[in-house]
Amino acid sequence: MQQTKDLAALQQFCTRIRRHIVEMITEAKSGHPGGSLSAVEILAVLYHEVMRHDPENPQWPDRDRFILGKGHAAPVLYSVMAEFGYTPVDQLHTLRRIGSIYQGHPDRRFIPALEASTGSLGLGLSVGLGMSLAARLNNSPTRVYVVLGDGEIQEGQVWEAAMFAAFHKVDNIVAIVDFNKIQLDGWVKDIMEVEPLADKWRSFGWHVITLDGHDIPAIRSAFSEASATKGKPTVLVAHTIKGKGVSFMENNPKFHGMAPTKEECAQALAELN
Amino acid sequence: MxxxxxxxxxxxxxxxxxxxxxxxxxxxxxxxxxxxxxxxxxxxxxxxxxxxxxxxxxxxxxxxxxxxxxxxxxxxxxxxxxxxxxxxxxxxxxxxxxxxxxxxxxxxxxxxxxxxxxxxxxxxxxxxxxxxxxxxxxxxxxxxxxxxxxxxxxxxxxxxxxxxxxxxxxxxxxxxxQIYDPGQKFEIGKAITLVDGKDVTLIAHGLMVAESIRAAGILEAEGVSARVIDMPTIKPLDTDAVRIAASETGAIVVSEEHLVDGGLGVRVAQAASLSHPCVMEYVGLTDYAESGTPEAVLEKFGMTAANVAAAARRALKRK
Missing domain, CATH: 3.40.50.970 (Thiamin diphosphate (ThDP)-binding fold, Pyr/PP domains)
Known part of the structure; x- marks a missing residue:
């Protein structure tokens, strides 16, 4: 496990990740900036302070597992993994290009250190549960972290998985809902409301922690609480801002799946210092 | 063997x-x-x-x-x-x-x-x-x-x-x-010849294998020598077995309890087309079936030895 960084250092890391996200999507001329930017603090805390992982030994059997259920947010995952040395930082700009390891959505064939190939929504939590069960059978300390989109949880399979996890008392898994309120076609509340979200998870038998998904101390404390919660799975309902950190992308449905122009990129980078 | x-x-x-x-x-x-x-x-x-x-x-x-x-x-x-x-x-x-x-x-x-x-x-x-x-x-x-x-x-x-x-x-x-004796060896991707024959080859999987063996008996009584091949592995297909059957018998009937579209038959036809095209017939389903006893359903929807034998006769006519 990584040592706890001081807050300022972690915030600087988040800014660096945001710069990667904006630059790589601009270069690719397509991709999903909004939902990548909203999940930055969650992944930063996980990879720096929570997960037991070793970039030198990515297949270590007892490692913790991370699955990006909302696979379209691949740029945030690629940027974090690259910063940790899993993959080359200087290739991030090849995102979505033919032959690149940085495929449009996470693809294990190109990056074996990825725990799952995702992109079709609603499958990640179930795959994560399989890994949790395997860890339990092996008496392994492995814990599994699955980041879900708020639009993604409209998929019925997520609730099949939610039912399963509580029924089987799977307590080595943590789901994190990146609750940024926006999906492809617009606001979640206008497409298919998911609220009351905390109540839904609670009624499915999960321990629910509601928090500000950009508040690093709150994220740290939520993951500690999740680790201490036994006998049931934990979900973090993380209230986030789509496009967080770039003023003109924040809360703007347009930037769910639209690349910034070169000018917009320059403006975004000027804000991300 | x-x-x-x-x-x-x-x-x-x-x-x-x-x-x-x-x-x-x-x-x-x-x-x-x-x-x-x-x-x-x-x-x-x-x-x-x-x-x-x-x-x-x-x-x-x-x-x-x-x-x-x-x-x-x-x-x-x-x-x-x-x-x-x-x-x-x-x-x-x-x-x-x-x-x-x-x-x-x-x-x-x-x-x-x-x-x-x-x-x-x-x-x-x-x-x-x-x-x-x-x-x-x-x-x-x-x-x-x-x-x-x-x-x-x-x-x-x-x-x-x-x-x-x-x-x-x-x-x-x-x-x-029961078709096999205990101890029979199997391999993924390998067909097994159950009955030797030279006029036509009957290929099948699942319960149509037994029906194909029975069909070979019916055909034998008519003076037709039918080879029977069990093709348990649908994919990867034993393309060698298909090529040899096509070249040695010149006619293939594929029988299966599945839609003809997308089943073993079309895979066999594809393999034959690439190695040794031959006359082919298909015994399979073309639509959804209905309730009934298993025997009645299989009979009504053409999954019997008689259907396999009839298909073999059609193939032989076209040879």
Missing amino acids: AVKTKYELKLGAATREAFGKALVELGKENQDVVVCDADLSKSTMVHWFAKEFPDRFFSCGIAEANMVAIGSGLASSGKIAFVASFSAFVLNKGFEQLRVTAAYPNVNLKVVGTHSGISIGEDGPSQMSIEDLSLACALPGFVVISPADEVSMSAFVRLAAAHVGPVFLRAGRVKVP
């Missing part, structure tokens, strides 16, 4: 039963074998495994999509994960999960579909699986196997477990004739 000339075709166990028993044996030998079920354990016969190894058995409730993806997660963490349901449910409801969590990342998942084909009888078309081979074969990297009897099913459960990569294993509900 010498080809047997006489088959008693004595009724044996259903292939689902052979699967359930083989799974328990496998579980005893290998602690990594785990099983996921979607509320059909008494029908798929994985309840025996559940009783023997409760810690390695996961009840998923009636949620096949979740079950398949959980199986993929288990397999991704080194387990030999079997997920079992009716073919109609695990392939259709789980197809997206088979594609994205097993085929595409090449995960070592074992998928077993029981109650395949129309021979389930009374339950009717919603439970009958006639598209499963087409779907399973559409998934790159999947090995697709449809054993004909209990001996071959037992062997293929072990072969599936030993194979590294995703596998779909097709089982049936009803008791089927």
Whole structure:
């Protein structure tokens, strides 16, 4: 496990990740900036302070597992993994290009250190549960972290998985809902409301922690609480801002799946210092 | 191996039963074998495994999509994960999960579909699986196997477990004739010649293998020498066996309890077209069936030795 960084250092890391996200999507001329930017603090805390992982030994059997259920947010995952040395930082700009390891959505064939190939929504939590069960059978300390989109949880399979996890008392898994309120076609509340979200998870038998998904101390404390919660799975309902950190992308449905122009990129980078 | 000339075709166990028993044996030998079920354990016969190894058995409730993806997660963490349901449910409801969590990342998942084909009888078309081979074969990297009897099913459960990569294993509900003696050797991707013949080749999988053997008997009485080949592995196909059958007999009839579209027949035709094109006929389904006793359903929808023999006569006329 990584040592706890001081807050300022972690915030600087988040800014660096945001710069990667904006630059790589601009270069690719397509991709999903909004939902990548909203999940930055969650992944930063996980990879720096929570997960037991070793970039030198990515297949270590007892490692913790991370699955990006909302696979379209691949740029945030690629940027974090690259910063940790899993993959080359200087290739991030090849995102979505033919032959690149940085495929449009996470693809294990190109990056074996990825725990799952995702992109079709609603499958990640179930795959994560399989890994949790395997860890339990092996008496392994492995814990599994699955980041879900708020639009993604409209998929019925997520609730099949939610039912399963509580029924089987799977307590080595943590789901994190990146609750940024926006999906492809617009606001979640206008497409298919998911609220009351905390109540839904609670009624499915999960321990629910509601928090500000950009508040690093709150994220740290939520993951500690999740680790201490036994006998049931934990979900973090993380209230986030789509496009967080770039003023003109924040809360703007347009930037769910639209690349910034070169000018917009320059403006975004000027804000991300 | 010498080809047997006489088959008693004595009724044996259903292939689902052979699967359930083989799974328990496998579980005893290998602690990594785990099983996921979607509320059909008494029908798929994985309840025996559940009783023997409760810690390695996961009840998923009636949620096949979740079950398949959980199986993929288990397999991704080194387990030999079997997920079992009716073919109609695990392939259709789980197809997206088979594609994205097993085929595409090449995960070592074992998928077993029981109650395949129309021979389930009374339950009717919603439970009958006639598209499963087409779907399973559409998934790159999947090995697709449809054993004909209990001996071959037992062997293929072990072969599936030993194979590294995703596998779909097709089982049936009803008791089927015994074709193989215990101890028979099987290989993934290898056809087995059951009856020698020179005029026409009858290729089949599942319960149509026994019907093809019977058809060879009918044809023999008419002076036609029919070769019978069991093709338990639908994918990867034994293309050598197809080429040799096409070149030596010049006519092939493929019989299967599945839609003709997307089944073994079209795969055999493709293989023959690339090596030795020959006259071909198909015995299979073209539409959804209906309720009835298994025997009545099989007869009404053309899945009998008489249908195979008739197809062989048509092929011979066109030769």
